[in-house]
Amino acid sequence: MLTLQDAKNRFSAVVEAALAGRPQAVSRRGKPAVVVVSAAEYARLVEAAKARRESFAEHLMAFPGSEVERLDAVPRDVEF
Numbered sequence: 001m002l003t004l005q006d007a008k009n010r011f012s013a014v015v016e017a018a019l020a021g022r023p024q025a026v027s028r029r030g031k032p033a034v035v036v037v038s039a040a041e042y043a044r045l046v047e048a049a050k051a052r053r054e055s056f057a058e059h060l061m062a063f064p065g066s067e068v069e070r071l072d073a074v075p076r077d078v079e080f
Helices: 004-009 011-019 039-052 056-061
Strands: 024-028 031-036
Touching (some): 004 011, 004 024, 011 024, 011 031
Antiparallel strands (some): 024 031
């Protein structure tokens, strides 16, 4: 893993490695911060994520509404 300063100093090499299919992890203040990948790899990852994602309607239909216990609460009287 490269430090942010190393990645700045060798940015061209970082980009070349990412384009060659080797993602480059960069840390900031000792913690993992980002991964540099090629635009083609990023597009592939986005498409793969979209393919696995269900529609919002499917998500709502999967809600286990009949399995959730409902309270028999009665609303209280309020005077205005």
